[in-house]
Amino acid sequence: MRTPDQIIEEYLKQVEAHLGAVPRAQRREFLAEVRSHLEEQIGPPESASSLDVLNALERFGDPEDVAREFAQQTSPSKASQGRHSNPPSWLVVALTVLVWPVGIILAWLSPAWTVRDKAIATLIPILALGLLGMGGLTFSATGPTQVSEHILPLEGDPPWEILDDQELDRLGLSQPSPWAHLQARLSNIFTVLGMVVIPLLVGSPALSGLYLALRRLPGY
């Protein structure tokens, strides 16, 4: 047999489970108010009978109904919500995957996710872009050296003497043709594109959308 306190706790848990996107502070305050009401009704829980508690909860109402009504009444601009209802969450997820900037903006405006989840979904592609940026820096540092390996370092003073083609021919060195230079560079670019850039550009919005799909709040 449950104690009156346990019965109340269970009821409050059920209410909380259906509060959806209500901010944490408001959530706590509402549950405190419900508890206050119930304790006013039954007196101190230690000396109340379970029957009194159950009756009080019965009169209070279904926890899900109470919670949903509260969540509805405390959403910021209820008037505008009534006239232009929020886009359905599946649409927001789809847009996040296909047209990420549009999708993520809609997600921020939507009540279907907590701020924390919205921030994480936003960060996923940003971090991916950050990785791309770092990779890009590395690439631009290493890329050209593939070509410059053909050119031997020359002794002399100053060390970086610029030789014209005639002198190079005399020394038996050949400057790689501009075409070979371009070829090497292009193959680097395509490698990087294929293996890193495209998967990150395509995959990270998809990851972002997947995260939102999984973290959707109940009732949306």
Add this chain to the structure above:
Amino acid sequence: MKKGSLQYCVLAVIASRRRYGYEIVRVLSENGLITYEGTIYPLLARLKRDGLVTAYWQESEKGVPRKYYEITAQGREELRQFKKAWADYRRAVNGILEGDEVRGENPGSDN
């Protein structure tokens, strides 16, 4: 009409003095206006959100903290307007209902 007028009943209950949630529920319940007591709290939250009441917590002698609600100037104004609209509506309905018994002989005798 019932759902819409409930919020004004809440405002009327706290118009003369502040009351805490449980008190408000008691008064409305005794007047047969509530089915489920829990629905008053979301309504109070909406009134607060719309600026018609203010609310604050206070310790009570019983040890259970209570959340008190006070009507605001805006709340008073809306209540005033509702009272007028409600009186007009009541007069009109009564007129029709009484006119049904006394065919147009004493229109609007009630005030």
